[in-house]
Amino acid sequence: MAVEFSEAAKQEFAEILNHYPTKEAAMLPTLHLAKREFGQISPEVMTYISQLLDLHVTRVANVVSFYTLFPREPEGKYVIQVCSTLSCQLMGAETVVDHIKKKLAIDVGETTPDKKFTLKKVECLGSCGTAPVMQINDDYYEQLTVEKIDKILDSLE
Numbered sequence: 001m002a003v004e005f006s007e008a009a010k011q012e013f014a015e016i017l018n019h020y021p022t023k024e025a026a027m028l029p030t031l032h033l034a035k036r037e038f039g040q041i042s043p044e045v046m047t048y049i050s051q052l053l054d055l056h057v058t059r060v061a062n063v064v065s066f067y068t069l070f071p072r073e074p075e076g077k078y079v080i081q082v083c084s085t086l087s088c089q090l091m092g093a094e095t096v097v098d099h100i101k102k103k104l105a106i107d108v109g110e111t112t113p114d115k116k117f118t119l120k121k122v123e124c125l126g127s128c129g130t131a132p133v134m135q136i137n138d139d140y141y142e143q144l145t146v147e148k149i150d151k152i153l154d155s156l157e
């Protein structure tokens with residue numbers, strides 16, 4: 001199925017291009033725009049972006065596969081990213097992941113059937129001193145305990 005930006009997104013894309021010396025240099029902001037617009041960077045979206053930027057689709061696919069920021073499938077309203085790097089691991093990241101998996105009845109990489117939560121394990125979130133850490137959408141939650149996690153997840157509408 002062919003995808004296309006809305007008129008508003010097309011204007012935003014034109015504005016993005018004004019800020020970069022080449023179309024290729026505008027790839028990351030264009031992918032962010034596409035994520036907002038389509039909720040995912042599916043193969044169809046990658047093809048569309050490659051046409052917009054006059055690039056081979058593999059250039060776009062390489063960038064998309066490098067970042068965890070660009071999901072290839074639709075995600076839940078809340079994307080839970082649990083840090084699984086050393087400091088968080090030592091401070092109980094696996095307990096955090098296991099608790100969330102059990103509470104939401106999903107595995108890592110899955111989305112709840114009501115499309116509310118997606119669970120991911122990610123590399124260092126840059127807050128190692130307050131491990132274990134998770135990020136939900138743009139917010140950080142630190143020094144997590146099972147009780148804290150319950151409170152946080154239960155508070156999300």
Ligand code: FES
Nearest residue numbers: 083088125127128
């Ligand atoms: S190791 Fe988890 S935030 Fe750095």
